[in-house]
Amino acid sequence: MSPRATSRLEPAKTNPEFIRNFCIIAHIDHGKSTLADRMLQLTGVVDDRSMRAQYLDRMDIERERGITIKSQAVRMPWQVDNQVYALNMIDTPGHVDFTYEVSRSLAACEGAVLLVDAAQGIEAQTLANLYLALENDLEIIPVLNKIDLPAAQPEKYAEELANLIGGNPEDCLRVSGKTGIGVDALLDKIVARIPKPVGDPNAPARAMIFDSVYDSYRGVVTYVRMIDGSLAPREKIQMMSTRAVHELLEIGVSSPEPEPTKGLGVGEVGYLITGVKDVRQSKVGDTVTTLNKPATEALKGYSDPKPMVFSGIYPIDGSDYPNLREALDKLKLSDAALVYEPETSVALGFGFRCGFLGLLHLEIITERLEREFGLDLIATAPSVVYEVTTENGEQITVTNPSEYPTGKIKKVLEPMVKATLLAPKDYVGTIMELCQQRRGTMIDMTYFGTDRVQLRYSLPLAEIVFDFFDQLKSKTAGYASLDYEDDGHAEGDLVKVDLLLQGEQVDAFSAIVHKDKAYAYGVMITGKLRELIPRQNFEVPIQAAIGARIIARESIRALRKDVLAKCYGGDISRKRKLLEKQKEGKKRMKMVGRVEVPQEAFIAALSTGEEKKGEKKAK
């Protein structure tokens, strides 16, 4: 066992020979953050007293949900055979919504720890990230975590890992992030196996931005990996994509608290502060160079994040609209992937059409808006982007069902995804059935070991944004895992279903669905609303329609009685207060024509199921 390092290598002067840059690839819940905690403790960068669980996960949501949204980098000293090394651990987001950020984090490393729960085996998300790591030519160190669990089956899963990446099952390290067993051996192995960074110290500076975080005190903090050359404080730096020039106010490393340094050299990982206030000026994937001696060629791999899922976000209390705008403006500072524009809905009033990387991203943003800014929000059912071509050749991009053209339509293209599903083989039938229902086409099926199967499907994104993941989990007792990637567009037989309340269209409930599912959607939404809208003093028909054709109909019977029988003993105050309460209640109603619809009805009808949210939180 290696001792704690007796000294630390000074940043900016570190020989790349003694630098190791690595990340940890793991599925949610497989213990990445706990393992990171142990490494921080073992290397002594965080003393036992200030240690807290999931040290690196800064946002409340991250810690509560046990997932990492924004990646971080930590520099840790480690000594092997009397030589001190600097290990840079780059924490990557684990979720598929953040694939782009993952790929940038991977590009900043030479190696990856592939962390797998010894009681659960490899999951689809891990496979997806493993694939990305191999694409980036990273050295992979397979590690089984949670070996202290009674249910751990390290032999079985070591075999599985060996089959997957080659090598012997014995090469697979066994650790417990919880107890710390094997963590020192892992650090030793990182030093031994992961290649040193290679770069030209004399070339013009090139640093790749792998994360960009907004800090309300210090502005944007940009995390970089130096590829070539070096950067020093007070230097003028330039972003290669925008050519924007900033002064380097501070440069340093995280250990894990920020420590200003005299600069960063080849192979080092650290942060930059320039005083900019908007992460859009410091985009993930961009290359940083200096103004005096600029590089000519940017590093590869930069692309703008593209929103995949859209949802209308409205304040429940209309007077919160300016606050919502302000909150989104603030979140945008730290989340380059969030896009939004004002939108109005007849039913919901003023709000914003927001674009997200995926469903988790949507959920995280709405939750942050509610939690960090104290807003009560309604999010409309998520939808995807359709490319519609009308009969007369007009091309329309539809991010909101209300933009769907009314005339004749020649063709509709919908976004597709390639989904990777991993589950015990007993669930193959169930999964195939579910994918079939969701208009999926199977690409292939692969067995891992004796009892686990990987299914790959081509699926319309629209089919998975709603409740696919919940269905998958409930139909497979939670065993199946899902990962998906963008797979272009395909033509779909789609129609727009409108909802009419007493003949008036309610935009918030319009949806673009496959022709074969229009009827089921119509029946579902009319039925749901019949339960949710209170009786009015006239009959209210609820209809679902495709164009002028009614496909489903329900009706709310007229309310016949709304009167208090008597006022006992002259207690008029009581009666008047009851009336005032009723009037208060009326204020919370949204009027659709003459129909009073309680706000709650919109929320309940639009939510894809409250239990879903609870379930995810419970994990």
Add this chain to the structure above:
Amino acid sequence: MASLPISDSNFTLGQAPLFGDPAISADRTFHAYVHIPFCRVRCGYCDFNTYTATELRGSSQAGLASVLQREIAFAKTELETQGFAPLRPATSVFFGGGTPTQLPASDLATILRDLRTTFGFASDAEITTEANPDNVDIEYLSALQKAGFTRVSFGMQSAVAEVLATLERSHQPANVPAALAAAKKVGLQNSVDLIYGAPGETLQQWRTSLEAAIEMQPDHISAYSLIVEPGTKLARQIARGELPEPDEDLQADKYELADELLSAAGYQWYEVSNWSRSVETRSVHNLAYWRSQDWWGFGPGAHSHIGETRWWNAKHPATYQKALSASDLDQTLVNSPAVGSERIDSKTRWIEKLLLEARIADGLSIADVKVANSEANRVISQLIADKLIDAALALRGRIVLTLQGRLLADYVVRELLG
């Protein structure tokens, strides 16, 4: 109950509420309500302020008349001190409960005599008491008549034994016609109260009750929809699933049946829940509430409305009695039994006017609606279109509910208020 004490700048516990500007009361009549908070047993649906013998603690039924006497004297002093002299004679007196007839007729007579001596009665004053058909006979009723009572209202509720059992009413259905006949015989105007919508009551059972009431030919019939009040035994029974929840649609059917049968038998509605055989036999006291007249409510838990103020007394007879107990040797200074009050400003007064007058057959003037609702015309035309108010009367400037409108009276009021 919503009638919790309200902190109110012109109210101090122990002191009489301030009634405000006497000019407000200039064109109002004066009425007296007397609350007798005693019952032999408590019915399962009842959340009224009433007590059985075992619940009375430090007070007694027998002592009530003398305690009421003090509140009557207190009322006189306060009204005079606050500028309401000369006192107006009472246009009506109403003894309610509880069960006023739990007291001997002589007690009721004593209380009435005190009121008469203190305020005087208008020549055609309506003096009513509620009565349990079980504990009055012709002698009792005759004694009331001699004491000055002009009217008696029987709690009949239903003619169906099964329904009475659900309501936990103890009286025998057969006692009602006998009591009513006795009332007629001694020359008292008479009324019966019915309740519809007891859990499990069928439309046919309700018809039976209506027909039984009509058969007796009282001067006046009230029909109240049962309200399941929180905290009652009935509410608990429904919550536990022992009794079915009242079905509002069936309640509406029952109201319509009541109006149909009563109208056919010559009874005209004059307030949502009240029908009478002639304009003369409408309850003056009942209308006083709907027309926001002045009244003093005497007794535990009673509500009053004088000038610009509404207030209410301590509910428990013992607390009520304690407040009114003499606090000096001369036994003249007493504390007010009021525990809460509410100042009715002009805006609130307007709301109450709409809320209350919309319910009566004479209706509401459209001019009054327009006072504070700029949208009045649009609202009224929609109410006509929805057949909730009478179109012909609306054209003549009055808002009067249709049958359908009476069932949706609260909705209509909310619309009118805007």
